[in-house]
Amino acid sequence: MSAAPAEDQVRQWESEQAHLRQQLVEDDTEAWQQNPDFSGLQRVGGVDLSFIKGDDVNACAQLVVLSYPDMELLYEDSQMVTLTAPYIAGFLAFRETPYLLEALQRLKKNQPELLPQVVFVDGNGLFHYREFGLACHLGVLSGLPCVGVAKNLLQVQGVYKSEEHQSQIAALQKGGDSFPLTAASGKVLGKALRSSDKSVKPVYVSVGHKISLDTAVRLTHSCCRYRVPEPIRQVPDDAAKDLKTKKTKGQQVQKIRPCVCVRNRVNVCMH
DNA sequence: GCGACAG
């Protein structure tokens, strides 16, 4: 009756990742992905969880949907959630996926016509210890094409922050330039991408689900005004700010955003 | 003991 020791939990999670991985699709499956200008792509999504300083249990799960290519906000959903799983490198999905999935399901139920055609995820996809990071996990469970974008390099499978790596970064001349992150096995797990002309520090793009690496990199670049792709950059702003502001006032975290908050700039709000 | 460690 006792809780499973952390070690057993991790072992079970590994097994679940291996199982779900069988359903992973690493290629382009959508028509728009073939088009040079992505014509046919109209909605891109972004998901993320925001925290406040001393609290790693309560978080704000957020989903935004932006128009493509204009990057205008079409839909936003922020929901306070209480996390159950701890953060363990390599198992981020077990901590965050449930709440990101819930947000996608709320959208599907309420305004299915606004479902994104691809979702940007804060974290890695295939570029992962067992080639099944958060972006893959969410992709398989949601069935939606997903792209993993990490802001920091995960040193895994023989990919290191070596001198060589640093010089490859220095060689990225302009936005859109990239170089492959190759595992010891020889497989390319992702790409370091200079996402805009102004940013020097690259982002690390990898396949989540139903999209090829090259398409994922090209799409990521086309969604970047700054270093971080708009769909996941536009998330933290208002909801997270609210979170901080109201926390300062001494209110209870759970009451900050007790219900789904949706802003819809395309269709009239439903009542 | 030291270094690593997506978010």
Next chain:
DNA sequence: ATCTTGTCGC
């Protein structure tokens, strides 16, 4: 993930 200050540049 989050914190913090100033600072440099357009």
